[in-house]
Amino acid sequence: MDFEKLTELIIELEVDDIEAAVKEALEADGKDPFDIMNALTKGMDEVGRRYEEKEYYLTELVLAGETMKEAFKVLQPALAASDQSQDKIKIIIGTVKGDNHDIGKNILGSLLLSNGFEIYDLGMDVDENAIIDKVKETGANIVALSSLLTMTVEQIKVVHEALIAAGLRDSVKLIVGGAPLNMELAKKLGADLFADDAVSGVKIIKKAFGK
Numbered sequence: 001m002d003f004e005k006l007t008e009l010i011i012e013l014e015v016d017d018i019e020a021a022v023k024e025a026l027e028a029d030g031k032d033p034f035d036i037m038n039a040l041t042k043g044m045d046e047v048g049r050r051y052e053e054k055e056y057y058l059t060e061l062v063l064a065g066e067t068m069k070e071a072f073k074v075l076q077p078a079l080a081a082s083d084q085s086q087d088k089i090k091i092i093i094g095t096v097k098g099d100n101h102d103i104g105k106n107i108l109g110s111l112l113l114s115n116g117f118e119i120y121d122l123g124m125d126v127d128e129n130a131i132i133d134k135v136k137e138t139g140a141n142i143v144a145l146s147s148l149l150t151m152t153v154e155q156i157k158v159v160h161e162a163l164i165a166a167g168l169r170d171s172v173k174l175i176v177g178g179a180p181l182n183m184e185l186a187k188k189l190g191a192d193l194f195a196d197d198a199v200s201g202v203k204i205i206k207k208a209f210g211k
């Protein structure tokens with residue numbers, strides 16, 4: 001199972017075949033789970049491009065999301081098993097209220113997991129109260145939020161202000177990511193950190209915690 005084939009399966013929306021293909025790449029071929037993830041992400045980039053060029057429509061987007069989810073069912077445990085050496089720092093992840101894009105957030109979660117962090121995934125369309133409750137329950141020091149829609153980025157500010165109101169802002173670092181964001185906007189919305197992609201997000205989090 002070569003990497004191009006995995007990329008192709010995402011682009012061609014082969015939701016029924018992807019799980020077996022990822023399994024084969026992991027088990028039979030002994031491929032690195034991170035390389036597999038990169039191959040799948042490359043496929044999603046192409047799906048995004050086709051959507052923007054109007055070659056693909058909403059139906060295809062939904063299917064591409066489902067295909068990624070199937071792939072991650074097998075990939076996630078392999079990513080998690082590949083490195084258990086870090087101390088467990090607790091991180092809450094989620095996609096902001098009003099936003100149902102979770103593929104990038106799931107990739108970030110898998111990467112963080114594989115780097116030894118303890119992850120609490122609140123899913124998508126998450127409001128500020130759910131985040132505050134989870135911070136109180138777990139004592140997490142990091143909230144990592146994803147926002148893919150321009151109209152939902154303001155939710156980051158809502159979470160920032162809710163953390164202040166709950167007296168938790170000083171003990172929690174807020175890191176954000178997603179296509180409509182950049183460092184300047186992230187800071188304006190009250191976030192501490194921003195990353196363009198999940199890999200640099202993990203690096204930034206490690207750096208912030210002296211790892």
Ligand code: B12
Binds near residue numbers: 044100103144
């Ligand atoms: C797949 C997809 C969908 C799927 C989502 C499936 C799912 N389960 O996630 C479905 C079909 C549901 C969907 C719906 C819609 N979508 Co859509 N979608 C996409 C698409 C093609 C790909 C997104 C994706 O998964 N990319 C792959 C992942 C890996 O990338 P990523 O999310 O950017 O994440 C990476 C980084 O950003 C970063 N990252 C992400 N989050 C975080 C968080 C932290 C803390 C860090 C550090 C890093 C980080 O790391 C990730 C990996 O490196 C994009 C186009 C594109 N090219 O991005 C449009 C796009 C995001 N969608 C768009 C739109 C408009 C919609 C709809 C409103 C369409 C409609 N008319 O109904 C709805 C909104 C529904 C809702 N309420 O959320 C627009 C948004 C425009 C805007 N700026 O507001 C885009 C950009 C398409 C476009 N060009 O018009 N969509």
